[in-house]
Amino acid sequence: MEILFLVQGEGRGHLTQAISMGQILRSRGHKIVAAMVGTSPGRQVPSFFDEQILAPVLHFDAPNIIYNAQGGGMNLKKTLYTHFSNLPKYLKSLGKINKAIQEIRPDLIISFYDTFGGLYNLVYRSRIPMVCIAHQYLLMHPKFIFPKNSLINQLLINLNSKSTSWFAAKRLALSFREIPSRPDLKITVVPPLLRKEVVQLVPTRGNFFLVYMTHHSLSRQVIDWHLAHPEVVLHCFWDNADVSDEFAFDETLTFHRINSRKYLDMLATCGALVTTAGFESVCEAMYLGKPVMMVPVPNHFEQECNAIDGVISGAGVTTKSFDLSILLDYLPKHIDQSEKFRNWYHSGEETFVKEIHTFDKQASVNPKVKSEA
Structure with missing residues (x-):
């Protein structure tokens, strides 16, 4: 056809x-x-x-x-x-x-x-x-x-x-x-x-958190948390066209222009994913066995629904802001759902x-x- x-x-x-x-x-x-x-x-x-x-x-x-x-x-x-x-x-x-x-x-x-x-x-x-x-x-x-x-x-x-x-x-x-x-x-x-590129990845557990945001205006929250917790390494993907492809805010916070291959490589090696509750991003993380903190965009009902559904499905935890301390508290309690998700x-x-x-x-x-x- x-x-x-x-x-x-x-x-x-x-x-x-x-x-x-x-x-x-x-x-x-x-x-x-x-x-x-x-x-x-x-x-x-x-x-x-x-x-x-x-x-x-x-x-x-x-x-x-x-x-x-x-x-x-x-x-x-x-x-x-x-x-x-x-x-x-x-x-x-x-x-x-x-x-x-x-x-x-x-x-x-x-x-x-x-x-x-x-x-x-x-x-x-x-x-x-x-x-x-x-x-x-x-x-x-x-x-x-x-x-x-x-x-x-x-x-x-x-x-x-x-x-x-x-x-x-x-x-x-x-x-x-x-x-x-x-x-x-x-x-x-x-x-x-899911794209074949995701399925072909071999996941490992790295020492950094990966952050994906649907709009660069949300980066302010990430920066505020980072300034209080500079010891946590963060790599963030955004859509900000006004900066270079890779912008190092400091030694432990780096922003990257959205790049499919680069993002997937980092997803495969991160310790956990922080994302604005988009369905696709959560699915990719579940397939790779990565715990997820879902932060619905404010006033975005669809993402609120995604976050609740993700929690019910065992993806991770949801919160209303980019307070990554909630993720740090959650990680010891996370139960890996990757095998069940992969079978589905x-x-x-x-x-x-x-x-x-x-x-x-x-x-x-x-x-x-x-x-x-």
């Missing part, structure tokens, strides 16, 4: 999931004909995606989260204002997506939680089947455990997840652990998608192939006729 990817460009997780899915599908003879990625001002799609997706990459303007300048987390008011003021630009993006799909004419579209996926189906009533893949779809599962007193946020995030997957044929819900699927809700619970993960490839093969059969029965133009 010829398959087109629609990928949300915010953060790293959806990008690496697309790379992993591409690796699986190509190994079974399918072709990724293009990857369309949403971008926004001030945020670049990491170079590792262009290098590893092995398909033409097309960009379009997409909404993104606006963060407070001093590390206060998501600025909801400014985020909503920016989204509404940019509506004309986003409508043009929808048209650009449709034009590309009409020209490429794939057999299947796989959307990695892209904002425009469901809207494209709604507006253009495409006959090309779409499969939507994300951890966020697990939050639509009746058995998912949410933070307390969060009913309104639950409704809002699930409304967003539904909007990204309107008229989709399937929702593949990535999960830290095995949970029964709900076909009646178009929810198939599947293992995480390794059941995934056949599951994904089986789910996608359904559409391969449909394409064989109803072969498309390519335009002579």
